[in-house]
Structure formats: structure tokens, C-alpha cells
Amino acid sequence: MLKRTLIIAVTSIALLALSGTTGFAADAPDPAKLYKKCMGCHSKDGKGNPKFRAKKNPNLPDFSDPAWKKKQTHEKVRKGIAEGVPSPCKEGPACNVEKGHYKGKMKGYAKKYSAEELDILTKYVLSFGK
Numbered sequence: 265m266l267k268r269t270l271i272i273a274v275t276s277i278a279l280l281a282l283s284g285t286t287g288f289a290a291d292a293p294d295p296a297k298l299y300k301k302c303m304g305c306h307s308k309d310g311k312g313n314p315k316f317r318a319k320k321n322p323n324l325p326d327f328s329d330p331a332w333k334k335k336q337t338h339e340k341v342r343k344g345i346a347e348g349v350p351s352p353c354k355e356g357p358a359c360n361v362e363k364g365h366y367k368g369k370m371k372g373y374a375k376k377y378s379a380e381e382l383d384i385l386t387k388y389v390l391s392f393g394k
């Protein structure tokens with residue numbers, strides 16, 4: 265009897281461990297992992313790298329700022345991530361006058377992520393500061 269209980273216990277633990285590594289969690293992309301490509305400029309907390317803002321592009325948004333969030337929609341943010349942001353500029357040290365945009369232009373990521381991943385990333389960006 266004891267042996268049987270033991271076998272059941274061991275099997276349950278093994279099943280639990282398996283579901284933890286190969287179950288639902290592994291199927292859905294991890295937003296924080298997807299966001300890794302963005303952290304150099306937008307920083308881990310979404311507030312934006314201050315050095316990047318000062319040297320490359322003053323328009324770098326703060327994703328946690330309520331004023332910024334108010335102006336956003338899922339569609340707008342998703343489009344920005346997928347297609348990039350033009351960043352037109354006319355003057356200032358960060359302005360790349362010849363090319364007509366700030367040095368640190370936001371490029372499009374449509375080729376790097378699937379449609380599903382873009383949606384997940386968009387939700388993640390809009391979740392900062394909540």
C-alpha cells in the first residue's frame with residue numbers, strides 16, 4: 265500500500281514538472297522576452313534610456329507616462345512597432361539634417377515578429393505604469 269502511494273506521488277510530481285516546462289507556458293510567447301530587443305532604447309521599465317533621448321532622439325517616449333498613454337491606442341502603438349516612426353526633425357544636435365530625421369529613428373519590426381507577437385508586445389508596451 266505504501267509502495268503504491270509512493271508511485272502515485274512520484275508520477276504526479278513528474279507530471280507536474282513536465283507540464284511546467286512543456287505545457288501552456290511554453291506555447292504563448294513571453295512578452296518580456298519579446299521586449300528585449302527594445303530595451304536598449306526604451307529601457308526595461310519603459311521610461312526610455314535618458315542618454316539615448318539626449319543624444320539621439322528627444323522624442324523617445326516614456327511608456328509609463330500617463331500623458332503619453334492617454335494619446336495611444338492599440339492600433340497606433342502596433343503600427344509604430346511594425347512600421348517604425350518617421351521622426352522628422354529640422355534642427356538640434358540629434359538631428360540628422362541630411363537624412364531629415366533624428367539619428368535614433370524608430371525602425372519597423374514587422375519582419376522580426378509574427379502578427380501574434382506584435383499584439384502581445386503592444387499590450388506589454390501599454391501595460392507600463394499601470
Ligand code: HEC
Pocket residue numbers: 298299301302303304305306321323324325340341342344345349350351352366368369370371373385389
Ligand atoms: C534604436 C532605438 C530604438 C529601439 C531599439 C526601439 N525603439 Fe521604439 N522608439 C524609438 C524612438 C526614438 C521613438 C520615438 C520616435 C519619434 O517619435 O521620433 C520610438 C517610438 C516608439 C513607440 C511610439 C510610437 C508612436 O506611435 O508614438 C513605440 C510604441 C515603440 N517605440 C515601441 C518599440 C518596441 C516595442 C521596440 C522593440 C521591438 C522598440 N520600440 C525598439 C527608438 C527605439
